[in-house]
Amino acid sequence: MKQYDIAVVGAGIVGLATAFRLMQSRPGARILVLDKENRPGRHQTGRNSGVIHSGIYYRPGSAKARNCIGGYRLMLDFLEKSGIPYRISGKLIVATGEPEENRLQELYRNGQENGLERIRLLTARQIRDYESHITGKAALWVPYTGITDYGRVATALAAKLRAGGVEIRLGQRVKRIVPGPVPELHTSHGIIKANRVVVAAGLQSDRLWGGNEFRIVPFRGEYYFIRPPKDRLIRSMVYPVPDPRYPFLGIHLTRHIDGRVSAGPSAVLAPGREAYGKFDWNARDLVDTLRFPGFWRMALQNRRAGWVEIRRWLSKRAFLQAARKFLPQLQPDDLTGYHSGIRAQLVDRQGRLVDDFVFRRAENVLYVLNAPSPAATASLSIGRHIAEII
Numbered sequence: 001m002k003q004y005d006i007a008v009v010g011a012g013i014v015g016l017a018t019a020f021r022l023m024q025s026r027p028g029a030r031i032l033v034l035d036k037e038n039r040p041g042r043h044q045t046g047r048n049s050g051v052i053h054s055g056i057y058y059r060p061g062s063a064k065a066r067n068c069i070g071g072y073r074l075m076l077d078f079l080e081k082s083g084i085p086y087r088i089s090g091k092l093i094v095a096t097g098e099p100e101e102n103r104l105q106e107l108y109r110n111g112q113e114n115g116l117e118r119i120r121l122l123t124a125r126q127i128r129d130y131e132s133h134i135t136g137k138a139a140l141w142v143p144y145t146g147i148t149d150y151g152r153v154a155t156a157l158a159a160k161l162r163a164g165g166v167e168i169r170l171g172q173r174v175k176r177i178v179p180g181p182v183p184e185l186h187t188s189h190g191i192i193k194a195n196r197v198v199v200a201a202g203l204q205s206d207r208l209w210g211g212n213e214f215r216i217v218p219f220r221g222e223y224y225f226i227r228p229p230k231d232r233l234i235r236s237m238v239y240p241v242p243d244p245r246y247p248f249l250g251i252h253l254t255r256h257i258d259g260r261v262s263a264g265p266s267a268v269l270a271p272g273r274e275a276y277g278k279f280d281w282n283a284r285d286l287v288d289t290l291r292f293p294g295f296w297r298m299a300l301q302n303r304r305a306g307w308v309e310i311r312r313w314l315s316k317r318a319f320l321q322a323a324r325k326f327l328p329q330l331q332p333d334d335l336t337g338y339h340s341g342i343r344a345q346l347v348d349r350q351g352r353l354v355d356d357f358v359f360r361r362a363e364n365v366l367y368v369l370n371a372p373s374p375a376a377t378a379s380l381s382i383g384r385h386i387a388e389i390i
């Protein structure tokens with residue numbers, strides 16, 4: 001049986017970025033990357049908004065703040081060197097009511113603390129200088145924010161890994177991990193041994209970890225595209241002020257790297273971890289979620305927000321309500337082409353949505369338990385951090 005120095009489970013952007021960093025820092029090491037799918041980046045990595053986040057939202061000193069700000073530079077450098085298209089077009093965060101105006105000030109201070117010196121608070125009139133069709137009471141201009149395609153980043157990382165001698169096995173599911181001095185991966189194609197294992201399995205990460213403290217609760221983010229001519233009303237990206245109780249940023253308008261403009265994502269509970277279709281579900285996932293006490297606590301504590309999300313799922317009019325606050329011209333008929341991604345959101349037994357990135361270690365296995373947004377932006381920094389730990 002071939003034994004590896006390091007095995008990485010998951011060829012999403014976090015697993016690939018980790019293997020990339022390990023390849024650079026440990027020349028000659030025998031590294032293996034495994035994924036159950038037949039191509040890299042099929043789940044969260046290939047189904048997100050593509051935004052290169054600046055770090056404005058995250059608590060100073062948190063793992064999200066550190067890795068997003070550090071990862072931003074590394075990502076731009078990687079995109080540049082790999083010839084992957086990206087655009088730093090900036091974004092507006094728009095307050096449409098008084099409580100949001102206050103939160104905008106807090107966000108401004110947070111951004112300054114995170115070293116984002118060029119962010120600017122705008123009056124209602126100044127908003128038009130950046131997005132001529134957007135209305136609001138005030139806004140924050142974040143010039144650092146960019147857009148790319150993380151699916152392409154995953155493909156490029158995989159190509160560089162292969163060229164550097166890293167083995168990537170696709171279509172091979174890890175069923176169980178036995179930690180120990182030399183951990184064993186029990187896979188659909190037999191047992192693999194490695195001196196160190198990194199698990200970056202996104203939506204399945206808690207299952208491979210096996211602990212009881214947390215559960216991944218899948219939240220589906222639904223998107224629609226805005227059809228012409230209304231798509232021309234948006235130049236770059238327009239976000240609402242996020243509700244600080246949730247790790248989600250609210251339905252925003254995004255001009256993607258291919259020029260299309262989307263509205264989304266929502267954040268509705270998904271009845272399956274990979275249930276991307278509007279009515280898809282998965283019995284095992286559903287039972288797993290419903291059996292976790294933290295889920296019921298979360299559902300009870302957030303029932304109003306949950307109801308808003310269900311309405312958005314059922315009706316395009318409800319979906320658009322948030323975006324119409326700053327772009328009233330949008331009508332449900334302007335929406336076309338449903339698309340979705342599912343967030344792997346860690347929830348604890350008390351029902352709290354875990355905000356920060358979470359890593360856990362058992363002997364020689366390191367688990368990435370919570371890597372939600374902005375983990376795509378932050379991936380190369382997360383990879384560097386993991387490489388240092390192991």
Ligand SMILES: Cc1cc2nc3c(=O)[nH]c(=O)nc-3n(C[C@H](O)[C@H](O)[C@H](O)COP(=O)(O)OP(=O)(O)OC[C@H]3O[C@@H](n4cnc5c(N)ncnc54)[C@H](O)[C@@H]3O)c2cc1C
Nearest residue numbers: 010012013014036044045048049051174202221341375377
């Ligand atoms: C709707 C949405 C919008 C987002 N927008 C942004 C954004 O604009 N900017 C940003 O920075 N971030 C964004 N994110 C977050 C970002 O996409 C994720 O944080 C990031 O992709 C996580 O990467 P990952 O490698 O951890 O997970 P994934 O990409 O989900 O990869 C995990 C991999 O593990 C594999 N796997 C799972 N179980 C097994 C197993 N048992 N055996 C073998 N392989 C296995 C899966 O097949 C998968 O390929 C968004 C996420 C979503 C869902």
